[in-house]
Amino acid sequence: MERYRFLLSGSGGQGVITMAILLAETAALEENLTAVQSQSYGPEARGGATRSDVIISDSEIFFPKVLQPNILVALTEEASSKYLPLIRPGGLCLYDCDLVKPNPRVDAEQIGIPMYKNVLAKLGKAVAFNICVLGALTTLTGIVKLSSLEKVVERRFAKAHFASNQEALRLGEELAQPYMAQV
Amino acid sequence: MERYRFLLSGSGGQGVITMAILLAETAALEENLTAVQSQSYGPEARGGATRSDVIISDSEIFFPKVLQPNILVALTEEASSKYLPLIRPGGLCLYDCDLVKPNPRVDAEQIGIPMYKNVLAKLGKAVAFNICVLGALTTLTGIVKLSSLEKVVERRFAKAHFASNQEALRLGEELAQPYMAQV
Amino acid sequence: MSATQQDVRFVQGNEACVRGALYAGLRFFAGYPITPSTEIAEHLAENLPKVGGTFVQMEDEIASMCAVCGASLAGSKSMTATSGPGFSLKQEAIGYAAMAEIPCVVVDVQRAGPSTGLATKVAQADVNQARWGTHGEHSIVTLTASTVQDMFAVTVEAFNIAEAYRTPVILLFDEVMGHMRERLVIPPAGELPVTERLRTAVKPGVNYHPYLPREDGRLPMSDYGDIHRYHVTGLYHDIWGFPTEQPEQVNKLVHHLVDKIEGRVHELARWKEFYLEDAENVLISYGSAARSARHLVETRRQKGHRVGLLELQTIWPFPKDLVREKTANAKNVFVVEMNMGQVMAQVKQAVDNPDHVYLVNRVDGTLVTPTDIGNVMRVIEGKGV
Amino acid sequence: MSATQQDVRFVQGNEACVRGALYAGLRFFAGYPITPSTEIAEHLAENLPKVGGTFVQMEDEIASMCAVCGASLAGSKSMTATSGPGFSLKQEAIGYAAMAEIPCVVVDVQRAGPSTGLATKVAQADVNQARWGTHGEHSIVTLTASTVQDMFAVTVEAFNIAEAYRTPVILLFDEVMGHMRERLVIPPAGELPVTERLRTAVKPGVNYHPYLPREDGRLPMSDYGDIHRYHVTGLYHDIWGFPTEQPEQVNKLVHHLVDKIEGRVHELARWKEFYLEDAENVLISYGSAARSARHLVETRRQKGHRVGLLELQTIWPFPKDLVREKTANAKNVFVVEMNMGQVMAQVKQAVDNPDHVYLVNRVDGTLVTPTDIGNVMRVIEGKGV
Amino acid sequence: MAFRDLIRERFFPHIWCPGCGHGTVLNSLLHVVDKMGLDPTSMCMVSGIGCSARISGYVNFHTMHTMHGRALPCATGIKLAKPQLNMIVPMGDGDAMAIGGNHFIHACRRNIDMTAIVLNNRIYGMTGGQYSPLSGRGVLATTAPYRSIDDDFDAVALAQGAGATFVARTTAFHVKELSKILTKAIQHKGFSVVEVMVQCPTYFGRKNKMGGAVQLLEYYRDNTAPLGSKKLEENQNLIPRGIFVERERPEYCEEYQNVIALAEGKE
Amino acid sequence: MAFRDLIRERFFPHIWCPGCGHGTVLNSLLHVVDKMGLDPTSMCMVSGIGCSARISGYVNFHTMHTMHGRALPCATGIKLAKPQLNMIVPMGDGDAMAIGGNHFIHACRRNIDMTAIVLNNRIYGMTGGQYSPLSGRGVLATTAPYRSIDDDFDAVALAQGAGATFVARTTAFHVKELSKILTKAIQHKGFSVVEVMVQCPTYFGRKNKMGGAVQLLEYYRDNTAPLGSKKLEENQNLIPRGIFVERERPEYCEEYQNVIALAEGKE
Amino acid sequence: MEAVEINVLWCKGCGVCVAFCPKKALSLVGEKAQVDPELCIGCGMCELYCPDLAIVVNKPTKKNEKVTEEGLS
Amino acid sequence: MEAVEINVLWCKGCGVCVAFCPKKALSLVGEKAQVDPELCIGCGMCELYCPDLAIVVNKPTKKNEKVTEEGLS
Numbered sequence A, B: 001m002e003r004y005r006f007l008l009s010g011s012g013g014q015g016v017i018t019m020a021i022l023l024a025e026t027a028a029l030e031e032n033l034t035a036v037q038s039q040s041y042g043p044e045a046r047g048g049a050t051r052s053d054v055i056i057s058d059s060e061i062f063f064p065k066v067l068q069p070n071i072l073v074a075l076t077e078e079a080s081s082k083y084l085p086l087i088r089p090g091g092l093c094l095y096d097c098d099l100v101k102p103n104p105r106v107d108a109e110q111i112g113i114p115m116y117k118n119v120l121a122k123l124g125k126a127v128a129f130n131i132c133v134l135g136a137l138t139t140l141t142g143i144v145k146l147s148s149l150e151k152v153v154e155r156r157f158a159k160a161h162f163a164s165n166q167e168a169l170r171l172g173e174e175l176a177q178p179y180m181a182q183v
Numbered sequence C, D: 001m002s003a004t005q006q007d008v009r010f011v012q013g014n015e016a017c018v019r020g021a022l023y024a025g026l027r028f029f030a031g032y033p034i035t036p037s038t039e040i041a042e043h044l045a046e047n048l049p050k051v052g053g054t055f056v057q058m059e060d061e062i063a064s065m066c067a068v069c070g071a072s073l074a075g076s077k078s079m080t081a082t083s084g085p086g087f088s089l090k091q092e093a094i095g096y097a098a099m100a101e102i103p104c105v106v107v108d109v110q111r112a113g114p115s116t117g118l119a120t121k122v123a124q125a126d127v128n129q130a131r132w133g134t135h136g137e138h139s140i141v142t143l144t145a146s147t148v149q150d151m152f153a154v155t156v157e158a159f160n161i162a163e164a165y166r167t168p169v170i171l172l173f174d175e176v177m178g179h180m181r182e183r184l185v186i187p188p189a190g191e192l193p194v195t196e197r198l199r200t201a202v203k204p205g206v207n208y209h210p211y212l213p214r215e216d217g218r219l220p221m222s223d224y225g226d227i228h229r230y231h232v233t234g235l236y237h238d239i240w241g242f243p244t245e246q247p248e249q250v251n252k253l254v255h256h257l258v259d260k261i262e263g264r265v266h267e268l269a270r271w272k273e274f275y276l277e278d279a280e281n282v283l284i285s286y287g288s289a290a291r292s293a294r295h296l297v298e299t300r301r302q303k304g305h306r307v308g309l310l311e312l313q314t315i316w317p318f319p320k321d322l323v324r325e326k327t328a329n330a331k332n333v334f335v336v337e338m339n340m341g342q343v344m345a346q347v348k349q350a351v352d353n354p355d356h357v358y359l360v361n362r363v364d365g366t367l368v369t370p371t372d373i374g375n376v377m378r379v380i381e382g383k384g385v
Numbered sequence E, F: 001m002a003f004r005d006l007i008r009e010r011f012f013p014h015i016w017c018p019g020c021g022h023g024t025v026l027n028s029l030l031h032v033v034d035k036m037g038l039d040p041t042s043m044c045m046v047s048g049i050g051c052s053a054r055i056s057g058y059v060n061f062h063t064m065h066t067m068h069g070r071a072l073p074c075a076t077g078i079k080l081a082k083p084q085l086n087m088i089v090p091m092g093d094g095d096a097m098a099i100g101g102n103h104f105i106h107a108c109r110r111n112i113d114m115t116a117i118v119l120n121n122r123i124y125g126m127t128g129g130q131y132s133p134l135s136g137r138g139v140l141a142t143t144a145p146y147r148s149i150d151d152d153f154d155a156v157a158l159a160q161g162a163g164a165t166f167v168a169r170t171t172a173f174h175v176k177e178l179s180k181i182l183t184k185a186i187q188h189k190g191f192s193v194v195e196v197m198v199q200c201p202t203y204f205g206r207k208n209k210m211g212g213a214v215q216l217l218e219y220y221r222d223n224t225a226p227l228g229s230k231k232l233e234e235n236q237n238l239i240p241r242g243i244f245v246e247r248e249r250p251e252y253c254e255e256y257q258n259v260i261a262l263a264e265g266k267e
Numbered sequence G, H: 001m002e003a004v005e006i007n008v009l010w011c012k013g014c015g016v017c018v019a020f021c022p023k024k025a026l027s028l029v030g031e032k033a034q035v036d037p038e039l040c041i042g043c044g045m046c047e048l049y050c051p052d053l054a055i056v057v058n059k060p061t062k063k064n065e066k067v068t069e070e071g072l073s
């Protein structure tokens, strides 16, 4: 199996780190894969840019940081301009096309999906935005099964939120489907 | 010049340390000799036995502690029984014969002088007892001149006390004179 | 929760440390928050009361270390956790624990110093402080780990060693290890050995000597509140625990404190090794840096290079003979760490050929990379940069 | 007082330290009493106000070290004094001084530890703590002395070094040296060089960079209250003193802090040597232990033995090359110290033949004796005990 | 803004979260210094470690960002060495009253001329929301998942008990009162303590489900009352605001001048 | 003497100087423990460092002689681990209020059940006579050769300001009052503070030319008065004695039992 | 010169000024504060409240209305 | 059994008991306290005062005299 190096980025309130943990935990506990998740802390994390690294593989992972992601998720313009240059040539960048502009100069498959807008429209509020992104990301990469992810999401959060989280996952999947050809 | 190793001992309030400092300072500042003074501290110093070491020489002194004194001054029974065994064979022990009993089993010249009694009688109070002992000690050993000692005593203490200190010195000298033959 | 969920978790290193401590029987934790160790306190605040144990947040790190000393004497397995600035503050009380032979565990999740430094960035520069941070002659045990699973395991070990030798044990982790998440498998109770406190068998009315070693060197304890009443002090003391200034007794105690640890280097050595048999280039590393070292070794081995890794889990007492032995056939030794060569200095003293010991380090708050190691190796192998 | 009386005194080592500090221009002292350093505070309480300086007794050792940092930044030459337990407590703030490059002098009059140990008895076991007591990578200067006169002189040196390199300097004395009385000759003002604080020449309105080294490596300062307003922090910082997390800048600062001292080992080395030219047996010692070593050397030389002494006045940065050079022709090297071999470990790393380095020590609260040294020498020379 | 030259503009916008009360205190302090016409070169700010402690990076004074809890002893050293400086020592509640508690009470006792501002957000903000000695019983925090069982200090009572000569309390809601009190505190000769109850929406507000900055400010509006007011008299549960202590006692630096005079006499 | 089995006789005569007030406090405490019929195995004494701190070596309890200023946090650890122990924490004035000041105020706040005794001799005895935060202005000490310019803490006010639930003051002269107060303090559920003004003839008395033990005790006799007494009312310069605070507040160990109950419920 | 200048680069949209303007003259637009000059009386409260030093009020209070933290009085 | 037992090995001769015995029944002889049984009423104050635990008073107060620290009352 190819080694997946994710760099998930966005701003403080977007739930980037939760997204990273869910993804990694799904791989590690539900898919029998090896996963390492880490995040960058700092005073600037207070409100500013957030970043979390996830590496997933079927063998042991040693160096835990992602220097060059092959998959980048960028949920703010700031995050995108900061991390897009790091992406491995030929890598994949998933972004929200209402929050981030694509950068034609970077050699990577850049997929912009209006996830935020859709979450707001379909779910009424933005809380599950990160779950929706996760749905899209999982769909595009196929690294873990959506059903496994769903299990972890169910386990990790209060029952009350499960229905809307499930919906967000499905929404992400649905929004990502049209781009499957590109990956 | 022979190296003089003094061990001055007594109890808390007797001014043993002052005595040691005066002796050493006289040698170092007035007689152009080398002198080192040290003392043992400890929680037990609170009231208990006090000990101070003085080494005087005409050349450099390195090891500053007295392991085997050649001159011991013992002003209490406790001090005498503790330190007399340390004395170098053939050494000198000056003690107050009203406060300390001689120990015939130790190979040292033991000179007992009733200094305390005399100080009380002649000076009315015990404060200058240590100065009197110093007078006697200096007389017996001849290591520093009495006049030099007097200078230091004058410098170190308030003017008001000088007359009685001087008297104490003289008293010590006087009391020691008869024993000069023994040293 | 299902059985699987109970035993296998995906957690941060700091949580693994907490799980290890609970596995080992931790019942008392006192702390003061500080990045990057805070999660240890936070998880224990939640989990200690669940097992009837006590979590207390004290007014500062000094108070925390003191409370740990007290609680341990009262019979609880005790721990505190901190990072550099707090570790500096705890030093006086760590010395007290060493002197009074109080079993306890002190976690230092290292960040970049000196001073406030970089609160959220990694470093490994408290290695020598762990050994020499407090005043006066003494000795101490210090362990490290490079995986979340190992953080669990060495934490259990730390408690075992603390109890067996009546000594403070330092767990020297680092920001990367503390914050990183990996899978953790918690073995069922009983699978990993847990050393219980050795309590005296001396009967009521018979004299109990808190500082009289048994033949095997162990000193049985008696909890405060149990039948035996005795004295504990940070002064030099006799076998009863009472102060003494007798030079012979003082000398004996210094040697006891040092020898009980330095004399057991072999017993206390914990390490992992990879591909050392035929390695020409031996990497020595620990903590998160060892992950980079391992990364490099695995990659190079795939290319057929004869490179191996010795990961030191015990740093103090320094396993000198082990290092000497494991590097005996090496052409070059590379010490990979995030400081200016603190372990490297020890390695140089251990090996036969100190001139062939090289430092691969990074002191800028980021994790040393496999590339960093590769670069130094290139240079040493005469291949330029 | 007459001129003679003014210049020549018969004083304790601790008082000599005070005289040296005043000679060097000390204007601020903050402390907390502790045996055997207390006389330093007591003499300064009396003498600092006489020169318009400030003595303050703080609530503890931490506060004392902090006040010293503050006062130094406000332009006063500053010092504190303590012993082991207080030295442990000061470590966090010593690290701050190192990080923020605040010139100051910290006296540790060593007593027997760990912990409260023996408050009134001698030891030399804080050697490694002086170097590694605070967390994080840094470096530090540490000086010792073996005569009352030298305590005066190295204290002056300590201030000079602190000012020249903007660093805390540790004066590592010991109980015997602190309490012993000897003759002290205070040279007239101007006889010994005194390094004044280097203040910036930057004009008002022009940017002043508190952490921008000049070509000669020195960093001119500006007193708080003077025209330049700037920031000081214990975080990693840039040339302005403002926090930065940039790896390159962090890396640069670590190297600057270490190199400014480790890179000047030769410049900072202070030592005394006796009969080294033809010595077969070289003793290495410092502080009060060096007096015993000297005693032995002088006695043996009179008997024609080829024995010599290297007294290290600078312990950190350790003068490795000096030690190597001075022992190059020695058959045996004996390190005389009152701990379990802290300087000996350094000596072993410095010399060509570490196997011929032997420890002569005493850790029972009493001064190591010439006889102790003689005994070890006999054994090594194969003459039995 | 007249006080633009009192700040280090290049570091703005500052590091604090949206709606963080620390910013309001900075704001007020700058207005006060500006209004009082204090020469910035005479101003020295010393802070510890914490969100609040970052304040020293923003003011264009002589500034020292020290260690957690150690602002006051560092400031004491500065003030004793340069008594002419106007010392401002802002501290977080943890900084001032947890790890720094001893320095705090001793500064109160010593009565050295400086203005200590306790920015009390009832939480350790910088480290992510642990309870502090000013959080109070029943509060939720990351280290108090079952609610805190620690009673809190009354910062005013503590300062008073330790002998402080100027003690006041206000909140980040009462911005005009805050300015007035800060002005008086700076004017006071001796050690002055001003507790400002500030909001930490990010940790305190969120953890305790008390809402954002606005709700927390409303809480301070509704749950405090001025000393001597009828409102306070009628409702014992309100937290009193105002100046609690204002009295004279010899100032430490001035007293030390007498020591110097005495000592020089003896020379 | 009934309490012979409460002491470690082999260390007597004790280390303290002739006439040292610390001995009287030890004496009183032993009488009280004896009278109250407390089981020595239930007694735990924790002390710091100082002359006063040597007291823990003399009582035949579970005893811990800790570090300077650190008796209270060590005792806190013991008590939390073994809540059934009766904790006695004697401290010198320096121990309790100089280096140990922070632990002192936090112990007051936390209200953990123990009896803190401040043996206030207004001096650092052990280190040979430096002034302490309880010495007061005008005192002579080795570090105050020109007389101290430091105002002292009022230990009672400080304990009160920090929230202590039992606060009392007496002197080594008032031996019967001392016994009564110690008894009440031990009975009190929560943190109790008893300041005992004791004499140090060796340093405080000598330096300040106030005479020996007897004169110092007479000083306490003549310069103190019971709370609420006419004597006190008439002379404001007298130091009040008695019980200043005695109130209930949840005890920490008991509260922690509730945390455990809550947490176990959640498991 | 505007009566109320808002530095949008510094404004973090916390809404404090909006909540406590006695005249409700402020509102958040796109997470930034905006003033309605028609409503504003230049009382200066928002300048004091803003945790981000993002507001400067240049005009003195209109109509001599006395404003406290609790609103107009 | 003596009414007042004085342990001369422990007594340090501080004089505190002597000064505050309400009946002036104690005196220092050769730096050790000594009791005059004729004067002693067995009130027990000296036992409480002694800093050296050197006194044990075996007899209860005679004549029901009430004794406080300030003397007889």
Ligand SMILES: Cc1ncc(C[n+]2csc(CCOP(=O)(O)OP(=O)(O)O)c2C)c(N)n1
Binding pocket: C032, C033, C034, C035, C061, C085, C086, C089, C116, E049, E050, E051, E052, E053, E067, E068, E091, E092, E093, E094, E095, E096, E099, E119, E121, E123, E124, E125, E126, E127, E132
């Ligand atoms: C010696 C030390 N201990 C702990 C820390 C970690 N730490 C940094 S700030 C802080 C507390 C912050 O709380 P507070 O003082 O209330 O300030 P706030 O962030 O809430 O403004 C802590 C515990 C530290 N930096 N140094």
Ligand SMILES: Cc1ncc(C[n+]2csc(CCOP(=O)(O)OP(=O)(O)O)c2C)c(N)n1
Binding pocket: D032, D033, D034, D035, D061, D085, D086, D089, D116, F049, F050, F051, F052, F053, F067, F068, F091, F092, F093, F094, F095, F096, F119, F121, F123, F124, F125, F126, F127, F132
């Ligand atoms: C950390 C530390 N600092 C300082 C000391 C030195 N020291 C020992 S006891 C003491 C003060 C004693 O005064 P106090 O607490 O009032 O007790 P007392 O001796 O008067 O009974 C000091 C400063 C120490 N042992 N440890």
Ligand code: SF4
Binding pocket: A046, E015, E016, E017, E019, E020, E021, E022, E051, E052, E121, E125, E126, E199, E200, E201, E202, E203, E204
């Ligand atoms: S965490 Fe709280 S205190 Fe810190 S900046 Fe954010 S709101 Fe302010």
Ligand code: SF4
Binding pocket: B046, F015, F016, F017, F019, F020, F021, F022, F051, F052, F121, F125, F126, F199, F200, F201, F202, F203, F204
């Ligand atoms: S020095 Fe003072 S406090 Fe210490 S034992 Fe002597 S009289 Fe008591």
Ligand code: SF4
Binding pocket: E019, G006, G010, G011, G012, G013, G014, G015, G016, G017, G018, G032, G033, G049, G050, G051, G052, G053, G054, G055
């Ligand atoms: S108070 Fe300041 S930061 Fe908040 S919304 Fe208003 S202008 Fe913006």
Ligand code: SF4
Binding pocket: G004, G020, G021, G022, G023, G024, G025, G026, G035, G039, G040, G041, G042, G043, G044, G045, G046, G047, G057
């Ligand atoms: S100046 Fe007054 S009225 Fe105008 S916007 Fe600000 S707060 Fe509202």
Ligand code: SF4
Binding pocket: F019, H006, H010, H011, H012, H013, H014, H015, H016, H017, H018, H032, H033, H049, H050, H051, H052, H053, H054, H055
């Ligand atoms: S009080 Fe005690 S020690 Fe003092 S004289 Fe009386 S019996 Fe002796």
Ligand code: SF4
Binding pocket: H004, H020, H021, H022, H023, H024, H025, H026, H035, H039, H040, H041, H042, H043, H044, H045, H046, H047, H057
């Ligand atoms: S028992 Fe009372 S009367 Fe008798 S000697 Fe003692 S104090 Fe005096």
Ligand SMILES: [Mg+2]
Binding pocket: E050, E092, E093, E094, E119, E120, E121, E122, E123, E124, E125, E132
């Ligand atoms: Mg806070």
Ligand SMILES: [Mg+2]
Binding pocket: F050, F092, F093, F094, F119, F120, F121, F122, F123, F124, F125, F132
């Ligand atoms: Mg005291």
